[in-house]
Amino acid sequence: MGEELRHQIEKGVINFLDVLRIVSPGTSLRAAIDDVVRAGMGALILVEADGIEDVIDGGFKVDCNFTQQRLIELCKMDGGIVLSGDLKRILYSNVLVVPDHTLPTQETGTRHKAAERIAKQLKTLVIAISERRKKVTLYYNQSRYELTNTEDILRRTNETLRILEKQRELYDELITNLNVSEITGLVALSDVCSVLQRIQIILKMEDLLKKAVVELGQEGIIVRMRLREIMGDIDKTKHLILKDYTGNSIEIIEEKLDELDFHNLLDTTTFAKLLFDSSPESSITPQGYRIIGKTSLTEQEINSLIKHFDNLNSLLESDETDLIKIIGHKAVSFTQDLKKLKEQIMMGKKV
Template identity: 30%
Template sequence: MNATSSRLNRALPLIAPGTELRDGLDRIVQGRTGALVTLGNNARLQALATGGFAIDVAFTGTALRELAKMDGAIILNDALDRILFAGVHLMPDASVETSETGTRHRTADRVASQTGVPTVTVSASMSTISLFVDGRRWVVQRPEQLLARANQALATLARYATRLNEATARLSAAEVHDAAAVRDIALVAQRLEMVRRLQQEVNGYAIELGTDGRLVRLQLRELVMGLDQLGTQLERDYADGAAPLRLAPLAALDSDDLAHPALIARACGLGDDLGLRVSARGHRQLAQIAQLSPEVAETLVVHFGDLQALFGASTSDLLGVDGVDYAIARAVREGLIRLAESAYAERLD
């Protein structure tokens, strides 16, 4: 689901399990009848509508099921809490391109493209629900299918998150020893992008699951906590070199390219030399010190210039920085010492 449009992402929760609309659609599927339902109404849609009945009644799942027994489309209001018309004949422009073959699906695709109103069909022969948005058809899966895929994706995400933590720890160790290279950053960037893609996939399943996706969303939130900050901190740590780090271009790489560190380094703007030594400014390391505010951390980085200078700073050196008192200086010194000890242990492993 990582290629979905924002309009599709907004439309999917409207027909997710737990909603009154989904209850009505499921009733239609169980009754083995078809349906064409527009999730909203506007002037462009009205220009395509002929015949039918203006009923303007409160929406219920059972009412939708009964009205679907008639031929023609059902038009809902924008809030989806009223059924405005039933038995409507929709006549979209036949020149609007569509790859659909069935009459109901062709009409729904063209109506959604021509009016901008998300449109849902229920196939009587296939017992499937399809959502049409922006010239695209999205087949709605059953909750048990979505949960199985979401759980599989969560398990994969957990493994990649572990590998990302390992790669980040190795980068930290290299930074402490002033031995970090482009290869180390490329590995972290690779794992971060893989986690981002899996996060997007799981989030898509959670959107489709609606109320049934609560546990999926909780697990996802726990697995990716802090990763947005990690990407930002990496970019800030390596923003001042000859080739500033940029992670956004990795989204354009396909899965095969993402397996090659050289292609990752090039896409990130780090050049072609994987062995090139680089120096961190210290944003990521200082962010791990709980007692340190972002403003003071920024002041320290600007004052000392890079992580190695921070390691070499004495307490008196730190006290000479604006906004740093003895408690902050002590917290910085202790935090950097813990970092050095962790780096030493990482090297021993």
């Protein structure tokens, strides 16, 4: 996070994923933490913030460059350690931490109680290492997170990736079916809902994996690459489907989608009622943004066509003369693109 870390912590503008990056595998801080755990030692590590000197007592001022070895050596003492906001220096060691004891805490151990209260009081990052349980707990503002062993995260992440790959295969089948339905003018609301349901499930799984990738640090590079491959253009497809079937209500629909849990996502009737206020069996006609977007037309030309023809069915039934009036000489190449696109879709090919 560099020089900005201290200011971001003080302003409370970093999220918990940023906090996880600070202690992810591959960082000097994480290497030191792992060594402390392996050595069977406990520790209380605070990141500097406004008011830090009001909550520490005793100890001694170190003010030296941060190194993995120095932190490990200082953790051999009982007191807390204070790091600079940019994590480049060790400021204090062996300090007694005296937070506001009126602040509520869910912890039972003395070290972890102090850590939670300091994090809440100063809105900073505090790391507590339990020598008995060999566990590392992060506290930032009101948040608490227990670090998981890297091998366990990798195992769980690989399992989730396999499930995500299967979901992607199901999505590809559903989007192929929707392509055929749109080209033939036989779209049922259930076709649209099935694709959107699968997209939302995939996006929720992506969020879980993104968090794991951050926590894995350098160990998560391959997972990050595979996740990017699986996701492809799903976000763009979702936006175009919503544009095709909801018009100007995209933001409202997206908010509703984000609020759905896995249970409601799997119930097509509830899904269709909530998003479209209709039954899954209802017929529905796309405007055509997604399908026409696969041709060589510009966005402006696509908008002009859809504004004129109103929907995809009418556009597909038009002749070249009608098209020339709107997109001029490009009508010929567009007609050829559309013919080729129809053939690919009807053959079940991915477009």
